Amino acid sequence: DAGVIQSPRHEVTEMGQEVTLRCKPISGHNSLFWYRQTMMRGLELLIYFNNNVPIDDSGMPEDRFSAKMPNASFSTLKIQPSEPRDSAVYFCASNRDSNSPLHFGNGTRLTVT
Amino acid sequence: QKEVEQDPGPLSVPEGAIVSLNCTYSNSAFQYFMWYRQYSRKGPELLMYTYSSGNKEDGRFTAQVDKSSKYISLFIRDSQPSDSATYLCAMINDDKIIFGKGTRLHILP
Numbered sequence: 198d199a200g201v202i203q204s205p206r207h208e209v210t211e212m213g214q215e216v217t218l219r220c221k222p223i224s225g226h227n228s229l230f231w232y233r234q235t236m237m238r239g240l241e242l243l244i245y246f247n248n249n250v251p252i253d254d255s256g257m258p259e260d261r262f263s264a265k266m267p268n269a270s271f272s273t274l275k276i277q278p279s280e281p282r283d284s285a286v287y288f289c290a291s292n293r294d295s296n297s298p299l300h301f302g303n304g305t306r307l308t309v310t
Numbered sequence: 311q312k313e314v315e316q317d318p319g320p321l322s323v324p325e326g327a328i329v330s331l332n333c334t335y336s337n338s339a340f341q342y343f344m345w346y347r348q349y350s351r352k353g354p355e356l357l358m359y360t361y362s363s364g365n366k367e368d369g370r371f372t373a374q375v376d377k378s379s380k381y382i383s384l385f386i387r388d389s390q391p392s393d394s395a396t397y398l399c400a401m402i403n404d405d406k407i408i409f410g411k412g413t414r415l416h417i418l419p
Contacts, residue, residue, distance in 0.1 A: 201353070230407075238411075239398075239409060239410070239411035239412060240354075240398070240409040240411075242407070247405075252405070253405075288353055288354075290353075295402075295404065295405045296341070296342050296402055298342075298344050298356045298359045298400075299354075299356075299400075299407065300356065301346075301353035301354045301355070302353050303351075303352050303353045304351075304352075304353050306351075
């Protein structure tokens with residue numbers, strides 16, 4: 198079991214640039230979650246998918262954020278245009294079903310200057 | 311009132327001591343309870359997963375759930391410096407998963 202795989206591990210970009218974060222969930226898991234973690238707010242749920250379909254995107258802060266899951270083994274979170282306040286660690290997680298615990302990747306540390 | 315409350319710490323204890331970490335919650339509909347450990351620059355790692363009230367033990371770790379008081383705890387016996395990390399509680403109700411903000415724990419050698 199390779200676990201949840203995220204890339205890149207670190208991303209440094211200038212304000213206004215497009216950022217794309219990638220995630221490969223654990224094989225066989227039906228749900229995928231994108232979280233953002235900051236010291237001030239802790240873990241915030243941005244969006245989650247079930248069977249590749251977005252179920253709840255109420256946590257997506259603005260239209261600058263979008264997420265896709267074209268198939269069961271891949272998801273992207275895109276920020277366009279990026280802003281300094283988007284700097285945070287972004288985690289992807291997956292689980293087998295609605296009452297199962299989440300398994301997290303090691304995150305992407307995003308810095309927008 | 312926040313749905314899940316967790317003291318951010320930091321909590322510093324000497325090696326070998328028993329550590330008690332706690333969370334309170336307001337929504338009595340939460341059914342499943344978890345504890346995660348997060349090392350610096352890593353993702354949260356599942357430690358304990360429980361459903362009912364009572365205790366669940368796994369090695370040096372014991373998770374306790376008191377649904378009547380809406381209170382959960384994680385106890386660490388014989389604490390080690392390698393236990394130094396941030397511990398997050400989490401709870402599930404019908405697709406809704408809520409995390410506490412985490413408690414930073416330092417075990418002093």
